[in-house]
Amino acid sequence: LWSPMSGIRVKDIGEILFLFVFNRVEDMERMTATSPWLFDNSVLTKTIKEEIHPSEIKLMNVSFCTCVHGVPLLCFSKDVRGVTGTVIGDLLDVEVVNG
Known part of the structure; x- marks a missing residue:
């Protein structure tokens, strides 16, 4: 779907929470420029800073x-x-x- 040139890793980091780690910044920027994404009734939406744990982010709503x-x-x-x-x-x- 995103076709990252250098690959992508998906980490299960909690209940219904996954972290997508791109090997190249350019691949991540291309994906986030066209976000949000829906996959299997789940929303893929946030870019986060390394110092913030994803479980600390409140996912209340998203624009489509x-x-x-x-x-x-x-x-x-x-x-x-x-x-x-x-x-x-x-x-x-x-x-x-x-x-």
């Missing part, structure tokens, strides 16, 4: 980009977009793409 197709033109009003977005979670932004 979603795409909704076939929405009727009448639903493009700001009020309707806001209601539709909040069904999924907190709405951060709406981008309307023509086509």
Whole structure:
């Protein structure tokens, strides 16, 4: 999926908590630039500093980009977009793409 050039190690560090260690900074930066990632209903999301243990990080929420197709033109009003977005979670932004 990420195709790291120099490999990657995965460490089980606690209950439902895994640490992905990249051998090259460039590989990690490429992966995190397009994060968050979902894998088997789990979220892969945080880059951490070495001095912080991953169990100390609170994973309360994460932002995702979603795409909704076939929405009727009448639903493009700001009020309707806001209601539709909040069904999924907190709405951060709406981008309307023509086509």
